[in-house]
């Protein structure tokens with residue numbers, strides 16, 4: 001099996017500072033968080049940013065300051081969110097891509113997201129994909145529901161793309177694909193030949209999904225965006241604490257941990 005790539009989804013767009021007092025927001029906080037995450041075993045930093053009152057934003061200047069802070073402090077692969085927060089205007093979601101992060105997320109379909117709708121109609125997904133390819137950004141396909149794999153694979157062909165395909169299964173969002181025991185096996189079996197994949201379980205599904213991904217040759221995403229509690233009733237202390245737990249599980253499962261440059265090789269970014 002390839003060494004385990006650990007992505008940290010460190011901020012997200014939904015969690016508040018009241019719910020998670022250690023949510024990193026300022027460039028200094030993000031840089032400190034990134035250094036700790038790197039030391040704990042992360043190789044990808046999935047980035048959402050927040051404005052001065054902690055509100056999610058797609059403001060390019062805020063993204064620029066965050067990106068600069070993380071890349072100056074670490075060698076992590078920085079992956080921008082193109083999803084933002086539900087309800088973000090389409091053009092706002094495009095704007096940070098102009099900073100040319102190494103990777104960005106690409107969700108290939110619309111999905112219920114709790115009581116909200118995360119809107120990704122096909123023409124919009126096509127435009128995102130096109131822009132990412134034009135800017136030399138490698139997409140990570142975000143899979144909230146099974147049909148999104150078929151769409152991603154079809155778009156890859158339609159765009160005549162030739163990057164390595166990497167898929168991230170996000171399981172357990174209310175309204176989307178639950179973290180059923182057999183979900184990972186089903187999704188993995190429908191990936192295009194040669195694709196790599198990671199998985200994250202939202203909330204209480206987190207440890208089960210982590211364990212399954214480690215055991216079956218996938219990679220893992222963790223972090224405040226996906227997990228609020230370290231154990232029942234105990235709020236996670238830091239993103240690094242969550243990563244250390246994944247790294248420990250990987251050691252037990254016989255997987256090495258990928259440093260960022262190893263992850264770049266696996267993901268075809270080098």
Ligand code: KMH
Pocket residue numbers: 012013014080081082083084085086105106107113118142
């Ligand atoms: N915040 C969600 C609505 C992404 O980063 O691309 C979308 C999301 C996916 O988090």
Ligand code: ZN
Pocket residue numbers: 009012013046048081083225
């Ligand atoms: Zn995200």
